[in-house]
Amino acid sequence: MSAKKMKRIGIKIDMTPMVDIGFLLLIFFMSTSQFDPPQKAPITLPDSHSNLKVPESDVLVLSIDKESNLFWQLGKNPQEETDLAYLETLVMEQRRRNPRIRVAIKADKDSDYGVMEDIMATMQKTNTITFSLVTELVKSEKSALVH
């Protein structure tokens, strides 16, 4: 008899507050999320076991894509294309504006080492002797490269 009784009880869940909160969240995240400025070229980072963090502020990011094109980016500003000849002036200029600036190099793993060598020579010329190479962390103990 009691089972029969239970069937009649209609449970109505009022969804309104949930929906309200849902939308509140949506608005919140939409308004607070910051998108990375679009990258001009997709870059596959090489793998390493290094667990040093890339500095978060005062970073000048130099990106090198597969075709060895060079891009630079300061903070959240859009990426701009540059070339090796101009790089020295660029780094000098940025270092003069902000002496605390650090250089992070984001190079595609299949780019030529030659470009990197040239960049390192430029870095040495501009006295930017410490910089970081951005890599993807791999967990395995093995070498990141599969031959």
Add this chain to the structure above:
Amino acid sequence: MGAVDTPEAKGGKKKGGLRKRAPKRIGIKIDMTPFVDIAFLLLIFFMCTTVFRKPQALEINLPPDPEAKVEIAESNVMTVRIINPAPPGDEVRIFWRIAKDPFKEEKWQDMRAIFSERYKANPKIVALLKIDREAKYKYMVDIIDQLQFAELNRFSLAPLEPKEKAEVGAL
């Protein structure tokens, strides 16, 4: 809130007949609002405190002056040459030597063992990396990574001269 049914004493004459069968019709309404509120509050908390995985970095230190010469005893120098093979697309070839010994070719995956072995044998060792300009950048990152694994943290990068490339390429 929680409905408490207090049955009236069925003493009334007409009243009893008028009463609808109350207990059967009680609709249980569970107020979901606080539950949902807390759930979303937690959601916000976790979403805000989540730190997304940041890319990692390898730190490179270059010597301050390209002209500056650091005197290192020759026996402490381990030269590593990485060359791109003649038909591109093949595996890179890696050679190494201590001081002026003849170059030995090695498999890439064995390099870490060699680095740590050399480092144990001589903690003053300095690696001199000479990488072919045509080689891929990932090899440079990987060799530095291997060096760091072997705790051989003193290394320098030097350009690979065509003559040096030809020398090991002939092996």
